[in-house]
Amino acid sequence: MKWFPWRRRHAEHDTPVVEPDSDQVAEWLEPATENPRARAERFWARWYELLPQINSALGDSEPKRIEHLLCEEVAAIHPELHFSVERGQRAVYALVVTGQERPDLRPFTDAWQAAAPPEDMIWEYHDSVPPVPDPTEVTVNIGDHRLRLADVRVVAQVDRDAGVVDVAVHHPELGSLTDEARTAMTFLPLDATLGERLAAERLRRVETAESAPDHGITLLELRTIVRGLAGQDADGNPIEHTTPSGDA
Known part of the structure; x- marks a missing residue:
């Protein structure tokens, strides 16, 4: 179902915002x-x-x-x-x-x-947009286009010292979209993959890659990287670090 109102990165085909009185x-x-x-x-x-x-x-x-x-x-x-x-x-x-x-x-x-x-x-x-269980199973409708998130590839540059990632997002049909829809299809896969809060915390720079990257990764691979930086396991739960006990 749609956002009411849709977020700042909405596509141009979205329905008008419902404004409160x-x-x-x-x-x-x-x-x-x-x-x-x-x-x-x-x-x-x-x-x-x-x-x-x-x-x-x-x-x-x-x-x-x-x-x-x-x-x-x-x-x-x-x-x-x-x-x-x-x-x-x-x-x-x-x-x-x-x-x-x-x-x-x-x-x-x-x-x-x-x-x-x-x-x-x-x-x-x-209280924030959660990630979908498997973004690669999601298909997004933008205008006349049906875009599979499974086709998205991401270039990720990890700054482990800062605990953040810079990403460039590519989909094969980005070139056929309007500028506004292209922006939406840059950010939407990231929010679907990471959830709004983790994306805001761990993504530093986000760009649109109109050409297919040579060494792109899938959205699920990106999720693993970002959750690892955040100290989370594969399910998004905090990893408990224990100090091994030893003889004095």
Whole structure:
């Protein structure tokens, strides 16, 4: 499902952004201006009230019925937050509310995540865009083009001292895309592979490679490299380092 609104790197074919009613949002924010926690708690109270309506719309495959409603509720936490409803990895659906790793928005997403209810069979909750389980199984529709992420190749230059990676991203059909769509297809595979937070933390420079690289790697190989730099295992979990014990 789409972002509402779509992120800053959206392709030109995307649907118009759904904007919240600014007067309505201002009215909602007034009683909760004391701190992000109050805004987050108000969101979750409203979430429970609206959940039957939300589940009904999604069950009918008509997410547009609740797009504007959710846009207003998220904007009541902070007008510059973005959100999406995605397929869940552990549940049927995932609700993602993100500040796109902006430090000034982190208090709001942190408070939102801290106040979130426990995950269940229907819903899971994320405060940044999570990686997809296998990006090579994803096909992206941009205009008339269907682009397989399995065809993406990446040139990665690792700076182990800094713990970051510079990348150049190539897809065979980049040359047939508009400039805006080409930019989207440069960043989208990285977010799908690493997740928004890890990509922001570990990717230093990102470029578009219009020519096929001689020594490109796959997205899954890039994931292994970046997670290793971040001290994570193949599943994205922190690697526990233990000091071997010995006789004194």
